[in-house]
Amino acid sequence: ILVLLLTVFLSLLITVPFLSLVIRYRAHYSPRALGLPEDTTAPLTGTTGLTTGPEIRGLLHLLSRIRAQEGIAGLYKGICPVLFESLLGGLTALIYFGITSPGMAVGAGGSYAVAPTFGLAAFGWAVFSLLLNLPMTVILNRSITTPYRLPYSPLRALRLLLSPTEYRQPWKIYLLPGLLPTKLVHIAYLTLVLPGLRAILVPSFSPESEWGDTLGFWGGMGLGTYVVFLLLSTALLCPLEIIALRLSLQPLSGPKVANAPPVHPAAPGLGTNLPPSEEPPLAGTEEDVILLRSPETGGEPYEGMRDCYKKIRQEEGGRVLARAWWLT
Numbered sequence: 041i042l043v044l045l046l047t048v049f050l051s052l053l054i055t056v057p058f059l060s061l062v063i064r065y066r067a068h069y070s071p072r073a074l075g076l077p078e079d080t081t082a083p084l085t086g087t088t089g090l091t092t093g094p095e096i097r098g099l100l101h102l103l104s105r106i107r108a109q110e111g112i113a114g115l116y117k118g119i120c121p122v123l124f125e126s127l128l129g130g131l132t133a134l135i136y137f138g139i140t141s142p143g144m145a146v147g148a149g150g151s152y153a154v155a156p157t158f159g160l161a162a163f164g165w166a167v168f169s170l171l172l173n174l175p176m177t178v179i180l181n182r183s184i185t186t187p188y189r190l191p192y193s194p195l196r197a198l199r200l201l202l203s204p205t206e207y208r209q210p211w212k213i214y215l216l217p218g219l220l221p222t223k224l225v226h227i228a229y230l231t232l233v234l235p236g237l238r239a240i241l242v243p244s245f246s247p248e249s250e251w252g253d254t255l256g257f258w259g260g261m262g263l264g265t266y267v268v269f270l271l272l273s274t275a276l277l278c279p280l281e282i283i284a285l286r287l288s289l290q291p292l293s294g295p296k297v298a299n300a301p302p303v304h305p306a307a308p309g310l311g312t313n314l315p316p317s318e319e320p321p322l323a324g325t326e327e328d329v330i331l332l333r334s335p336e337t338g339g340e341p342y343e344g345m346r347d348c349y350k351k352i353r354q355e356e357g358g359r360v361l362a363r364a365w366w367l368t
Contacts, residue, residue, distance in 0.1 A: 048126070056122055057115035061099050063184045064106070066282045066363045067289055068096050068330040069337060071355045094331055099364070102329070109324035117190070117323070121180035125173055132172060162235070166227040174223070175213045178288045185289060185332060187306055189323040199313035200320065203291035203303050207313050212292055218344035219287040225345075226280045234273065241266040278368040279361040283348045289332060290341055305332045 096102050106114045182201045183190060190197045199207060206213055214220055242263050291308035304310070306328075310319060331337065338355060342348040352360055 048123075052119060052123060056119045059122065060115050060117055060184050061102055061106075062364050062367060063118075063181055063285065064330050065096065065099055065102050066285050067181070067185045067332065068094075068102075069333040069356070070096065070331070070360065071338065072357060094327065094329070096330065105329050109326060109329050114323055114329070117186075118180050118184040120194075121176055121183055125176045125180065128176070129169065129173060132169070159232075159235070162231040163228065166231050167224070170220075170223050170227060171214075174220070175210060178213055178216070178219075181285055181288045182305070182308075185305075185330065187322050187324055187328045188320045191320055196314065196318070196320075199309045200307050201309065202313065203293060203308040204312045205292050207309060216287055216290065216292055217342060218346075218348060219284060222280055222284045222287060222345045226277065226284065229273070229276065229280075234270070237269060238266055241269075274365055274368045278363075278365040279349065281368065282361055282363060283345055283352070286333070286348055286352070287342055287345070304334050304336075306334070 094105070096105070103115075110117075179198070179201055183197070186201065188200065190200065202210075202213075289305045291303045291305055293303045307314075307319075310316070335341070338351075342351060349361070352358075
């Protein structure tokens with residue numbers, strides 16, 4: 041047990057800072073500066089190459105900003121949700137399948153990487169794992185991106201990270217616009233489409249296999265086609281991961297009440313679940329490390345997966361949808 045705990049501890053020391061970097065990098069809202077048209081009657085357009093807010097030039101630049109603003113502790117924001125999600129996924133997999141969780145993945149596999157290998161069984165397990173982990177994934181993403189230093193009390197931290205509707209009715213986290221459909225498309229592609237193509241295109245390589253003779257297809261060509269398809273799949277999977285992250289950061293608002301404070305993604309529960317007198321200190325010293333999209337900075341909220349995709353392209357440019365694509 042001691043060796044296992046030490047292994048988990050060392051794993052978190054390495055993976056959590058990297059996970060924090062990737063999530064913040066993909067979550068950073070970088071709207072393009074409005075261009076001034078020659079015709080004064082024409083609408084303003086975000087077609088210039090300039091951006092508003094802090095400029096993040098890459099993961100290393102973001103790392104330097106985190107260290108300058110929040111110190112080393114800023115790299116370990118979200119370590120408790122990561123630990124809880126890893127233990128929950130590993131325990132569930134151990135009970136049902138007798139296998140252990142590979143841990144918190146950053147790329148395409150995500151937290152459902154312990155699924156069976158193929159077919160509907162893999163898809164069913166991935167959906168079950170998704171439903172089990174989705175609330176914790178939302179909490180994890182928000183705990184990493186919030187500019188506040190989270191309280192040590194789990195309840196106070198949840199009161200800060202969740203909107204009043206989400207805090208009082210936690211099951212409504214599953215109703216965050218577009219989040220669940222985006223995740224389902226993601227896992228369907230990973231567990232059904234890619235394994236199916238591999239079974240068709242990639243040979244068995246066993247000595248007694250007559251794969252090439254049976255299908256009349258050269259094994260090398262099939263393998264090459266599959267590798268090319270994997271690379272092209274990044275163009276679909278990476279935007280889906282970024283869209284899912286952006287949707288998870290958008291708090292679910294309840295019915296509009298007169299004189300109610302606005303729900304801000306940096307601290308959805310501040311002023312409602314958590315009184316202003318209990319506002320925690322900011323983690324940074326001068327300015328926020330990243331800019332989060334809010335009603336003040338980005339206008340209308342995302343209404344779903346397709347709407348999020350369109351607004352990211354219109355407001356920030358298509359390159360944002362390829363952030364950290366090499367992880368996918």
